[in-house]
Amino acid sequence: MxxxxxxxxxxxxxxxxxxxxxxxxxxxLLNQQHQLKKLRMRLDRFEEKDRxxxxxxVDLANQQRLQWELLSKAMEDPTLAAVLDTSEGSLPHxxxxxxxxxxxxxxxxxxxxxxxxxxxVELFGHLRGTLxxxxxxxxxxxxxxxxxxxxxxxxxxxxxxxxxxxxHDLDESDTEEWWVVGTPxx
Numbered sequence: 001m002x003x004x005x006x007x008x009x010x011x012x013x014x015x016x017x018x019x020x021x022x023x024x025x026x027x028x029l030l031n032q033q034h035q036l037k038k039l040r041m042r043l044d045r046f047e048e049k050d051r052x053x054x055x056x057x058v059d060l061a062n063q064q065r066l067q068w069e070l071l072s073k074a075m076e077d078p079t080l081a082a083v084l085d086t087s088e089g090s091l092p093h094x095x096x097x098x099x100x101x102x103x104x105x106x107x108x109x110x111x112x113x114x115x116x117x118x119x120x121v122e123l124f125g126h127l128r129g130t131l132x133x134x135x136x137x138x139x140x141x142x143x144x145x146x147x148x149x150x151x152x153x154x155x156x157x158x159x160x161x162x163x164x165x166x167x168h169d170l171d172e173s174d175t176e177e178w179w180v181v182g183t184p185x186x
Contacts, residue, residue: 109130128170
C-alpha cells in the first residue's frame with residue numbers, strides 16, 4: 001500500500017502538471033490559429049485590393065496609348081485636327097498641332113503620377129521644367145476653361161491647381177533659377 005501511495009503522490013502532481021501544460025499549450029495553439037486566421041483574412045483583403053489596382057493601371061495605360069494614337073493622327077492630318085479644335089478655327093494649324101502635343105505631354109505626366117511611376121514631388125519638378133516653355137504656357141492658358149469643368153476633387157483638377165500655383169510662383173519670382181521656384185507638395 002505504501003508503495004502505491006508513494007507512486008500516486010509522485011506521479012499525481014506530475015500528471016496534473018503535464019495535463020495543465022498540455023491544456024495551456026492547446027489554448028495557446030488555438031489562440032495562434034485564431035490570430036493566423038485573422039491575418040489570412042486581412043491578407044486576402046489586401047490581395048483583392050492589389051489585384052484591382054494593377055488592372056486600373058493597365059486600363060489607364062491603354063487609355064493613354066489610345067489617346068496618343070488619336071492625337072498623332074490629328075497632328076498628321078489637319079482635317080482630323082479640326083475635330084479637336086475648340087478655338088473655332090482661330091488657331092493656325094501649326095499652333096494647333098503644338099497644343100495637341102502639349103496636351104499629350106501633360107497627360108503623359110499626369111498618367112505617370114496617377115499610376116505611381118512618379119511621386120507628386122517628381123511631377124511638380126517635371127512640370128516646373130515644362131512650364132519654362134512659352135508654347136506650353138500658352139496651351140495652359142488656352143485650356144483654362146476646359147479645366148474649370150473638372151470635378152473639384154479629381155486628381156486632374158488637383159494637379160491643375162498645382163500647375164496654376166506654380167505658374168503664379170514662377171511669374172512672381174525674381175530669380176533666374178526657375179528650378180528652385182515654388183514649394184514642392186508634401
